[in-house]
Amino acid sequence: MSGETIKHPGLNLGCAHGKDHDAADRMLFGFWVFLMSDAILFGMVFASYVTSVNATAGGPGPRDLYDLRGVFIETLLLLASSFTFGMASLALKYEHGKTRLVGWLAVTLALGLGFIGFEVHDLLSMIGNGGAPGRSGFLSAFFDLIPLHGLHVAAGCIWLICLVGQIAVYGQDAKVKLGILRLALFWHFLDIVWIAIFSIVYLAGLA
Amino acid sequence: MTGQTHDAAGAAIRKREERKDFRSYAWGAGLALLLTLLPFALVHWPAVPHLALLAGIGVLALAQMIVHFRFFLHIGFEKNRDDLLLILFSALLLIIMVAGTIWIMASLALRMAMQ
Numbered sequence: 001m002s003g004e005t006i007k008h009p010g011l012n013l014g015c016a017h018g019k020d021h022d023a024a025d026r027m028l029f030g031f032w033v034f035l036m037s038d039a040i041l042f043g044m045v046f047a048s049y050v051t052s053v054n055a056t057a058g059g060p061g062p063r064d065l066y067d068l069r070g071v072f073i074e075t076l077l078l079l080a081s082s083f084t085f086g087m088a089s090l091a092l093k094y095e096h097g098k099t100r101l102v103g104w105l106a107v108t109l110a111l112g113l114g115f116i117g118f119e120v121h122d123l124l125s126m127i128g129n130g131g132a133p134g135r136s137g138f139l140s141a142f143f144d145l146i147p148l149h150g151l152h153v154a155a156g157c158i159w160l161i162c163l164v165g166q167i168a169v170y171g172q173d174a175k176v177k178l179g180i181l182r183l184a185l186f187w188h189f190l191d192i193v194w195i196a197i198f199s200i201v202y203l204a205g206l207a
Numbered sequence: 208m209t210g211q212t213h214d215a216a217g218a219a220i221r222k223r224e225e226r227k228d229f230r231s232y233a234w235g236a237g238l239a240l241l242l243t244l245l246p247f248a249l250v251h252w253p254a255v256p257h258l259a260l261l262a263g264i265g266v267l268a269l270a271q272m273i274v275h276f277r278f279f280l281h282i283g284f285e286k287n288r289d290d291l292l293l294i295l296f297s298a299l300l301l302i303i304m305v306a307g308t309i310w311i312m313a314s315l316a317l318r319m320a321m322q
Contacts, residue, residue, distance in 0.1 A: 005285070006281060006283065006285055006288075008290065009280050009281065009282055009290040010280055010281060011228065011281060012281070014224070016221065029289060029290065032290050032293060033293065036293050036294065036296075036297040037297075039297055039301065040297060040300060040301060040304070043300075043301040043304065043305050044304060044305070044308075046305060047304065047305040047308040047309060048308075050305075050309050051308060051309055051312035051313070054316075068247070068250065068251060072247050075243055075247075076240075076243070079236065079239055079240060079243065080236075082235075082236070082239075082275070082279055083232055083235070083236040086231075086232035086235070086236075086279060087232065090225065090228055090229060090232070093225075093228070094221065094225050185280065188275060188279040188280050189280075191275060191279070192272050192275045192276070195268050195271050195272055195275070196268065196272075198243075199246065199264050199265065199267070199268035200268075203246050203247070203250050203264045204261055204264055206250050207250050207253070207257060207260045207261055207264065
């Protein structure tokens with residue numbers, strides 16, 4: 001029924017999942033509180049970046065170092081991974097079986113790893129072009145913000161691998177379901193942080 | 208017999224609900240893609256003044272964040288949505304702390320440069 005009440009952020013399992021759906025309510029709200037505190041953390045790192053964006057100390061600035069193409073590819077990879085995680089959530093909710101769930105999770109993982117790969121390549125080429133973190137206040141702030149997000153994505157990838165292992169061992173039991181729902185929130189949240197990164201850091205830096 | 212018809216009706220409802228959920232993700236991905244292509248194109252082929260470009264990037268980013276919250280995280284205006292309140296409260300904290308930090312540091316930079 002479309003009238004079914006939504007209890008928590010992210011895709012709701014719904015009544016068909018009985019007790020698991022009830023347990024999701026508090027668990028996911030608690031995780032949501034953590035995500036919002038993480039958002040505050042990111043916000044403060046953004047603030048330190050914006051205040052030191054002009055502190056290049058005679059070194060290279062955003063225009064000399066940023067590569068719009070790499071960022072564009074990373075953005076598309078992360079957006080696609082958000083969509084494929086949505087498909088995994090649907091496979092979980094509508095019980096399409098283990099293969100489809102793990103399949104979509106695997107595609108999401110591949111896109112996440114692709115994102116990390118492109119990002120590491122971009123950062124290394126920046127360092128190669130004289131943009132090492134120790135060069136200026138601007139670069140220190142940059143290397144505080146971007147790898148912080150990258151580490152979050154890497155943590156999400158590790159978590160995803162653990163979840164696939166749990167699915168293989170325990171099947172789709174209550175704990176595994178709640179784990180997938182929480183990782184979905186985490187993953188979508190990181191994509192929202194990335195919107196702020198590509199807009200404030202890269203696009204505004206190259207505009 | 209009645210149980211079977213009941214199951215069939217339930218399955219149809221579930222099918223409908225699944226299509227609705229799928230549409231949410233599809234719309235989200237489509238709108239987010241559009242809101243990504245637009246600012247990248249504006250920066251790649253600059254056609255508007257610098258300040259307008261910055262404002263445009265900001266507005267499009269905010270729009271895309273709302274799209275993600277609505278279609279991927281399914282945040283809405285239904286009753287008793289503590290999660291929405293938490294987002295708004297966190298946004299308030301962020302605005303106060305981030306805008307305050309930038310204001311103070313920009314003012315400091317200006318005064319230091321004047322001396």
